[in-house]
Amino acid sequence: MSMLELPAKIENMEALMTFVSDRARSLGFSARRIKEIELASEEALVNIINYAYKDCDGIIRIVCSGDPIHLIIQIEDYGSAFDILSLSDPDTTSSLTEREVGGLGVFLIRKLMDDVTYSRQDGRNILTLFVRLPDA
Amino acid sequence: MEILESRQNDICIFSIHGRLDSNTSAELDKRILLSLDNGAKHIIMECKQMDYITSAGLRIVVKTAKKMKSGSGQFILCAMADYVREIFEIAGFDRFLPIVPTLEDALKKI
Numbered sequence: 001m002s003m004l005e006l007p008a009k010i011e012n013m014e015a016l017m018t019f020v021s022d023r024a025r026s027l028g029f030s031a032r033r034i035k036e037i038e039l040a041s042e043e044a045l046v047n048i049i050n051y052a053y054k055d056c057d058g059i060i061r062i063v064c065s066g067d068p069i070h071l072i073i074q075i076e077d078y079g080s081a082f083d084i085l086s087l088s089d090p091d092t093t094s095s096l097t098e099r100e101v102g103g104l105g106v107f108l109i110r111k112l113m114d115d116v117t118y119s120r121q122d123g124r125n126i127l128t129l130f131v132r133l134p135d136a
Numbered sequence: 137m138e139i140l141e142s143r144q145n146d147i148c149i150f151s152i153h154g155r156l157d158s159n160t161s162a163e164l165d166k167r168i169l170l171s172l173d174n175g176a177k178h179i180i181m182e183c184k185q186m187d188y189i190t191s192a193g194l195r196i197v198v199k200t201a202k203k204m205k206s207g208s209g210q211f212i213l214c215a216m217a218d219y220v221r222e223i224f225e226i227a228g229f230d231r232f233l234p235i236v237p238t239l240e241d242a243l244k245k246i
Contacts, residue, residue, distance in 0.1 A: 032219050035188060039223070042190055046211045065236065092228025101199050103226055105191035111226045 001065040008045075008053045008060045008077065016045055023064040027071055027092055028134050036112040037057055037073070043105040044075045044084075044127050052079025052125060069113070069136035073129040081125060083108070083118045091124055139167055146209075147246055149239070153185040155192030163195045177209040180242045184215035187226035194227050201233055210234070214242040 004019040006012040020041045024034045041062075048060055056079075063074040090103045090108070110116055115130035137160035138153040148171040156164060172185075172197040179200065189197075212239060213235045216224070224230055236242050 004212055013159070035219055039188065039190055043156060045192070046192070090228075092226070093231065094228075096198075096201055096205055096232035097203075099198055099232070101202070102191070104194050108191055108223070108226065 001063060003031070003060055003061065005061040008049050008058045008079075010107075012048060013042070013045060013049075014059075016060060017042060019062055020064065023073075024041045024071060025132045026129055027066075029071075029131070030134065033038070033131070035136065037071075037129075039110045040109045041073060041075065043109050043131070047105060048079060048125075051104070052082060061072055065069045066133070068128045068132055071131045071133060072133070075127045075129070076124045078124055081120050083125075085116060085122075137163070139164060141167060141171065143171075143176065144243070145206075146175065146177035147180060147243070148172075148178070149180045149182060151185065153180040155188035155190075156186060156196075157188060157190040161190075161192040161196045164193070165199070168196070168200055172203075176226070177207075178246050179209065179211045180239065181213045181236070182215050182239050182242075183213060183217070183220055184239075186220055187217065189220055189223055194229065196216040197206065197229065200215075201229075210246055212236060212242040212245055214239050 006016060008018045017038055021034050021038050024037045057077050061076040065072045067086050084106045087106050090100055113129045114132045117128045137155055141147045165235040197218050213233055215236060215238055
């Protein structure tokens with residue numbers, strides 16, 4: 001298990017993302033899958049910075065661990081309680097006129113990761129991304 | 137991210153290099169709006185060197201598509217890596233946006 005904790009600031013995004021992608025690289029994921037892992041992580045981090053800590057400062061903690069078949073990325077914040085997985089998916093079959101401009105971040109996390117869970121524990125939002133290992 | 141911008145008559149071509157993400161998409165939005173103000177009628181977004189797009193980038197793409205739809209110009213995307221195309225397909229953007237293999241194909245459509 002490895003952990004990184006940093007203030008929830010845009011300027012720390014790169015360090016947080018590098019922490020996740022280094023871990024994924026060391027586990028032998030393909031370059032393409034690493035980009036998908038980075039994308040899902042970035043969407044989660046941006047949500048925390050823009051919404052969970054909208055009116056205050058705070059920290060983000062990333063814990064990378066695993067089980068026999070997954071890389072497990074746990075992204076935690078102490079911001080206001082919010083289950084991003086409760087958001088409904090955008091209608092990706094709608095026409096351009098009806099299409100909403102936003103709302104795709106959480107949808108991409110769901111689509112790109114093998115599983116995603118949310119829990120609220122001890123005042124923390126915990127979003128957990130499960131990524132099936134390359135040879136699992 | 138770097139945006140290279142070139143003009144062919146009333147067509148403005150944006151070549152995106154690097155990541156179109158929450159840090160960089162506002163810059164693209166600004167450049168596109170500026171080019172339309174400066175008389176560009178059609179927009180081509182060349183994605184050959186784009187290696188990453190997040191929901192923030194997709195937001196600018198759909199915003200531009202909506203804006204162009206209300207006028208008579210075209211908005212065409214081209215030369216996407218498979219990985220980037222996959223994100224556009226998951227988002228369902230391939231349903232309403234022309235995405236063609238090369239810049240030449242895009243220019244031919246206008």
